[in-house]
Amino acid sequence: xxxxxxxxxxxxxxxxxxxxxxxxxxxxxxxxxxxxxxxxxxxxxxxxxxxxxxxxxxxxxxxxxxxxxxxxxxxxxxxxxxxxxxxxxxxxxxxxxxxxxxxxxxxxxxxxxxxxxxxxxxxxxxxxxxxxxxxxxxxxxxxxxxxxxxxxxxxxxxxxxx
Amino acid sequence: xxxxxxxxxxxxxxxxxxxxxxxxxxxxxxxxxxxxxxxxxxxxxxxxxxxxxxxxxxxxxxxxxxxxxxxxxxxxxxxxxxxxxxxxxxxxxxxxxxxxxxxxxxxxxxxxxxxxxxxxxxxxxxxxxxx
Numbered sequence: 200x201x202x203x204x205x206x207x208x209x210x211x212x213x214x215x216x217x218x219x220x221x222x223x224x225x226x227x228x229x230x231x232x233x234x235x236x237x238x239x240x241x242x243x244x245x246x247x248x249x250x251x252x253x254x255x256x257x258x259x260x261x262x263x264x265x266x267x268x269x270x271x272x273x274x275x276x277x278x279x280x281x282x283x284x285x286x287x288x289x290x291x292x293x294x295x296x297x298x299x300x301x302x303x304x305x306x307x308x309x310x311x312x313x314x315x316x317x318x319x320x321x322x323x324x325x326x327x328x329x330x331x332x333x334x335x336x337x338x339x340x341x342x343x344x345x346x347x348x349x350x351x352x353x354x355x356x357x358x359x360x361x
Numbered sequence: 362x363x364x365x366x367x368x369x370x371x372x373x374x375x376x377x378x379x380x381x382x383x384x385x386x387x388x389x390x391x392x393x394x395x396x397x398x399x400x401x402x403x404x405x406x407x408x409x410x411x412x413x414x415x416x417x418x419x420x421x422x423x424x425x426x427x428x429x430x431x432x433x434x435x436x437x438x439x440x441x442x443x444x445x446x447x448x449x450x451x452x453x454x455x456x457x458x459x460x461x462x463x464x465x466x467x468x469x470x471x472x473x474x475x476x477x478x479x480x481x482x483x484x485x486x487x488x489x490x491x492x
Contacts, residue, residue, distance in 0.1 A: 292378055
């Protein structure tokens with residue numbers, strides 16, 4: 200059986216990066232995805248899944264997963280976050296929903312998710328997941344959206360970002 | 362064993378709670394007590410039940426330090442709930458999810474592999490401990 204060396208894997212990743220580029224994913228996304236996959240086997244797995252997948256919907260989900268992992272891998276230290284009681288989760292989720300719905304209205308007025316994806320370099324499936332999920336928004340994503348749409352701090356201010 | 366709530370677990374609970382995947386009663390009477398069994402891992406006999414606890418795998422390959430806690434017929438939608446747990450000295454609760462199809466399951470396991478690596482590298486967020 201042929202041994203799959205690290206060099207083979209890295210070349211494979213660069214090839215998948217080229218495929219991603221051909222499918223019009225931004226240079227920023229492709230370069231960061233490949234770089235992250237060099238270091239994290241789970242991201243390599245996702246890249247490979249993407250290259251072997253033919254269904255558009257599933258490919259989009261994989262792209263959103265890869266962007267999530269890129270954001271998570273940017274954290275380089277342990278952080279002590281706040282403890283949240285189970286009984287408060289419902290209230291917090293509603294608060295996050297309302298924040299994202301308001302931000303989505305602003306985005307829609309300024310050209311919609313497609314336009315923001317082009318301006319920020321964040322893949323469209325990732326932005327769609329950002330707006331549809333009830334998880335805490337990442338500050339890095341909020342800042343990219345704010346910069347792209349020239350929004351003020353108040354418009355992206357939320358108690359529940361991470 | 363200490364039970365660490367990571368930010369991945371917290372955010373997945375936010376999603377599941379908002380989607381009403383499980384009821385508050387199910388959480389308090391079933392899910393939480395089951396997760397608390399990790400304090401006595403591996404002595405609690407429920408860990409011998411492979412319908413409740415198993416090694417995490419991807420493409421039939423074991424994921425190092427990765428395990429899954431499983432519940433069946435949860436909530437009004439009667440779904441299968443999964444909680445990936447990393448056992449690395451302490452028990453790290455990762456991203457809970459509703460089991461969908463084999464492709465989604467494979468993506469979940471790829472994410473779990475990244476989360477386990479982040480824990481090993483001490484590059485994660487802890488949102489308290491379950492006691």
